[in-house]
Amino acid sequence: MATTTNYGWTTPDDTALVKDGAAAIRTLGSSVDTTTKNLNPSTTLGDIEYRSSTANVNTRLGIGSTGNVLTVTGGVPTWAVPSGAGSMTEIASGSLSSTSVVLSSIPQTYRHLFLYVKNAQVSNLTLMIFRLNGSTSSIYTEKGFSLNNTVFRNNVSQAYFSPATQEVNIPTGANNDTYSLFIEEYTQTAYKNITTSMRDSASDGAESYNTFNNFASTTAITSVTIAGSNGTSTFSAGTYALYGVK
Amino acid sequence: MANTKPQITVINVETGEEIIRDANADEIAQIKLDAANDEARKVEAEAKAIAKAAILDRLGLSADELQTILG
Numbered sequence: 001m002a003t004t005t006n007y008g009w010t011t012p013d014d015t016a017l018v019k020d021g022a023a024a025i026r027t028l029g030s031s032v033d034t035t036t037k038n039l040n041p042s043t044t045l046g047d048i049e050y051r052s053s054t055a056n057v058n059t060r061l062g063i064g065s066t067g068n069v070l071t072v073t074g075g076v077p078t079w080a081v082p083s084g085a086g087s088m089t090e091i092a093s094g095s096l097s098s099t100s101v102v103l104s105s106i107p108q109t110y111r112h113l114f115l116y117v118k119n120a121q122v123s124n125l126t127l128m129i130f131r132l133n134g135s136t137s138s139i140y141t142e143k144g145f146s147l148n149n150t151v152f153r154n155n156v157s158q159a160y161f162s163p164a165t166q167e168v169n170i171p172t173g174a175n176n177d178t179y180s181l182f183i184e185e186y187t188q189t190a191y192k193n194i195t196t197s198m199r200d201s202a203s204d205g206a207e208s209y210n211t212f213n214n215f216a217s218t219t220a221i222t223s224v225t226i227a228g229s230n231g232t233s234t235f236s237a238g239t240y241a242l243y244g245v246k
Numbered sequence: 247m248a249n250t251k252p253q254i255t256v257i258n259v260e261t262g263e264e265i266i267r268d269a270n271a272d273e274i275a276q277i278k279l280d281a282a283n284d285e286a287r288k289v290e291a292e293a294k295a296i297a298k299a300a301i302l303d304r305l306g307l308s309a310d311e312l313q314t315i316l317g
Contacts, residue, residue, distance in 0.1 A: 092257060094257065099269070106260075166288065230284040
């Protein structure tokens with residue numbers, strides 16, 4: 001019986017007496033259909049195919065998630081989160097308002113988080129504080145020091161992180177103060193290392209406050225709260241920006 | 247009657263949705279606790295400052311002179 005060159009589909013010989021033409025065509029058609037499907041196993045929008053270890057049989061690869069890139073694992077293509085080492089992506093930004101701002105549903109696809117708060121103003125003087133996952137337990141341990149070497153909050157556990165000393169409040173008027181919060185490995189299920197920094201613009205940039213901290217929680221960070229320590233002051237100005245760091 | 251409840255702004259980072267809502271009972275209780283703790287910390291800080299000034303006064307040193315000693 002004759003076969004085609006590439007896929008070996010069976011066809012009648014030149015000398016054959018074709019008694020059942022319909023059956024011959026059906027056999028050939030079925031072979032073509034099977035081969036076509038083997039070469040094109042796609043079923044869904046975004047699917048792609050690659051050659052499998054079997055000749056003339058491709059493997060279907062479903063579309064990856066948003067932001068994924070095509071890479072190679074075990075000698076075959078696969079979709080994966082890009083490593084993007086060193087890249088920083090702004091994942092939220094806006095203005096401060098209300099008594100607190102809660103940044104919730106933080107994507108778990110980055111390595112670290114960096115929060116930057118600038119020009120905050122409040123209705124009544126109060127200390128800037130940050131809470132993680134809304135926790136109000138005393139699991140925020142801090143050691144702070146200022147530029148002039150004064151140590152404050154020496155290994156003290158509080159119900160929040162506060163980058164500056166008790167005396168350095170969020171102003172009620174325009175200012176150029178800045179606050180930052182860096183959360184290392186925020187998705188890990190272990191205690192987290194955190195550093196904060198605050199620039200007190202009232203002292204002409206000469207004063208800077210920094211804290212080394214530990215957040216005693218094994219839960220991945222999914223929300224950050226920005227607020228005043230007295231709980232009642234309302235933000236009247238200021239901006240925030242949250243970045244994911246690869 | 248004006249709404250006197252503290253307001254909380256919640257931003258869903260994933261969707262960008264922003265809502266401003268009243269603080270719930272638990273949050274209001276926490277706000278009161280924060281306010282009380284804040285006041286206690288202020289009193290403690292003032293007491294420490296007064297105690298520090300009294301010690302410096304007894305020693306006859308200014309705060310700057312103490313800083314010089316501590317180097």
